[in-house]
Amino acid sequence: MDFNFENIDNQLLLQLYKNMLKPRMIEEKMLILLRQGKVSKWFSGIGQEAISVGITMAMQSYEYILPMHRNLGVFTVRGIPLYRLFAQWQGKASGFTKGRDRSFHFGTQQYKIVGMISHLGPQMGVADGIALAAKLKNKKEVVAVFSGEGGTSEGDFHEALNVASVWRLPVLFCIENNGYGLSTPTAEQYQCRDIADRGVGYGMESHIIDGNNILEVYTKVNDIAHSVRQNPRPVLLEFKTFRMRGHEEASGTKYVPKELLELWQKKDPIHCFSEALKEQGILNKSLEMQFKEVVSNEIEEHLKVAFEESEIESNETYELNDVFQMFDYERIIIDKKIKNIRFVDAISSALYQSMQKHDHLILMGQDIADYGGVFKVTEGFIKDFGYERVRNTPICESAIVETAMGLSIAGMKSVVEMQFADFVSSGFNPVVNYLAKSHYRWGQNADVVIRMPCGGGVGAGPFHSQTNEAWFTKTPGLKVVYPAFPFDAKGLLNTAINDPNPVMFFEHKGLYRTVSQDVPEDYYTIPFGKAMLLRQGNDVTVVSYGAAVHWAVEVLDDLQNISVDLIDLRTLQPLDTQTVFNSAKKTGKVIIFQEDSLFGGVASDISALIMEHCFEYLDAPVKRVASLDTPIPFSNPLEENYLPKKRFKKILIDVLNY
Structure with a gap:
């Protein structure tokens, strides 16, 4: 392996080495604990440390990273105390999910890390949302999101890249091409020669990087990230690497040819780099042992803390109260000035006045900008709020819901219009598995309202007439609102937008222009849960x-x-x-x-x-x-x-x- 040491000082070189050594030693310890039954499951990143470490070191500490389950180096480079990671993996209270999720299925605002969910793909759309928030706030920041090559077969990958490209979002899509999606080789995942080739289809810059060469990873990502901060745009990065252990430990590697494992063993990123450092006189045996001793002592010290922590105790009230973020409903008094308006006008009025009230509120949906949406709810909004806040979206329901989640992570509100409630099925996964579960899992609210024009009686057939509220009332973590009158529609939509939790807001399109009522002209709210x-x-x-x-x-x-x-x-x-x-x-x-x-x-x-x-x-x-x-x-x-x-x-x- 060739390393280019030019323009990199020795201190940084040693830091790169130490930062790779630490996750490797933690993993080796975890594999021992796994066999002892002290850890329930493990997804190994051995052999891929250079990618996590190189990318994270190229990022600024305040920039978000969205890693996967083989990116332990992201967490250690960001300086998360090891006892908290160990507690997380043991389901202890001092972890990040209070025992409610395992592995790397968590996020932490403190360290600007947003953890994965098992469905893999939604991570990329969430990165779009975080990047959109940075762009709207004129921050010169980049977002890095990880996926394996198998995850690039999911529709979310393609939707996220498309949205990022259309909106010129500063996202680094980091694909760890490690040869196998569980046991499925790349030849059965895609037909193009390289994943990077897919960038062409999205009008996106792409690069292939040796994922086992820490200097190549760090220097190239550092240069690209610097460029993206100055000129916001998405970049597709394919890191060629290999997974030396099973998808998870129980899977094993019997499906991998022995000679392929031996080939990649010779390309081990830590061994190759340490040998190169020794040849350069930068590292020696004594210093290497010193580094290992420091890491070993830190691991044992923090393991002791985690092991001594008592098992988590379940409290039903505590569990139920954590499904939603606390919302202090603010009652806005109804003004006496009223006007007789239609149901559709009430929805439009609530959106308009909420846009005035919340300057960080973003509207997203198909055809909602100049056209005003298929039901003309947002007609004329562009004139007063502009294209940045009233955003036409590609037909990417899944990615747009994920983008809304990313906006919430970055502290912004959003309202997503499903053109018809029926189409939410194309974005069902992020609604029920990301928006609904994030606060319960790691305390991250989803400040998102999804508007759902629904219902029959208009002769629109099976795909434009469903009233599918029961899909969501079954899912803990979602609030579901379904008004019947213009007065309620306006007040409840205002409350939904104020609420920091995800709200599915059903609007019967058969009522849009058939039902009218006297409605206050000024802004007001109505509480949830009051029939x-x-x-x-x-x-x-x-x-x-x-x-x-x-x-x-x-x-x-x-x-x-x-x-x-x-x-x-x-x-x-x-x-x-x-x-x-x-x-x-x-x-x-x-x-x-x-x-x-x-x-x-x-x-x-x-x-x-x-x-x-x-x-x-x-x-x-x-x-x-x-x-x-x-x-x-x-x-x-x-x-x-x-x-x-x-x-x-x-x-x-x-x-x-x-």
Whole structure:
């Protein structure tokens, strides 16, 4: 291996060596502890230390790095106390996830590190968001994000590169090409000769770097990072290296030809560099042993601290309270100046006034800039807020959700418009696995609102008409809001944007231009978890939300002799169970009316809750009224039969007569 020692002083050379030595020695110790059952799992980066160390040393300490599970060198170079890493790997409280996640699945704002999730790909889109925040704040900073060659087969990789290229984001996409994705060789991952070739397709600069040569890694990344700080742009870096151990220790390496392992053993980054340093007279045996002794003592000292820490104790209240970041709701008094506006105008007004209130709020979505979005919610916003804050996005739902997460990590708010709620399926993974879980895992909130134009009744067919709230009410860590009236839509959207937690905000597009109401012109908020009792009566309780509320009103207007408690839930997570229970106990008969299909919908859980808490007060079975358990059809006759509006009246009368 050739090392170019020009223009690098001896102190830096020795620091590069020591920084590689430390993660190697920690790993060797971890492998012993793994065999002793003192560590549950280990993903080895032995043989790849030069990449983690070289990149991290080329970065500024205040710049974010998003590593993977073979990048121990990132954590050690950033100076994280070893006892905290050891505690993390043992599930102890002084780790970074309070025992809730393992390995390197954590982040730390203190050290500007954002850890991975097992789905790999979302890391790259999150890096886009952090880089976008740096660019918007005019910071001359670069973001480095890691992936293996296997991860480049995921759609998130391609979406993230596309977004970074279109928006000229200062991201270094660092791909560790180590030969195998678990046991799958590169020949079965991609057909191009080098991963770096893919940069051409994105109009992106790319480089191939010897990932086992610490000087080449450090000097090239240092030069590139300096250039990107001055001229923001994404760069694709492919590091040629090899994984000397199994994907994780239980996997082994039987699938790797022996001669290939022997070849790469000769290219060991630490051995090759130490020998070169000795040849240059910079390192000798005595100094080498001294370095190793210092690291060994540090490992043993910090292991002792971690081992002596007691096992973590579970506390149900503590666990539940950590799912969301604490939010101190601020009640904004409603002004008397009102105007009769449509549902769509209420949404637009909330967004506009929130953009005025929060100068670090970013709107992202397909066609939302000059065009104003397909429903014209953001029409005219460009004039007042500009293209930087009202951002057209490529059709990359997954990467845009991830970008929103990155903005939150960097201290900014965002609202993402799904053109139709149906399309969230293309960004489902980062919603339920990144936004929803980050605060519980390592205390990082996701200050993101995802707007979800949804619902049927407009003849739009299976891919533009779903009301898919139940996908998200099932996921701890997400708040779900579903207003039925313009007044609520505006106040609840303002609250959603103020809330530092991820909010799925459902807007029934069938209500956009069909429902109007007197709404305060000025800014105001409405608290989550407070249902609205629209009508009061004693015969039966009807619980609903969204368009189904209006359908219920139409039927009840035709049945004037029925005394009904009509509850509009407004928010589904958190859910106002107390209002529901109080009404159920009063009337003794309950119908839950939803637009979503029947099985597995929100109505099922509400029904179960009523049965658990109000059973002795009931005079009839709790009934659910919902759409058919089919995809939503296109033609009007089929859609009318699919939707539950007509069935509600019959079931209502049946329950009353029970």
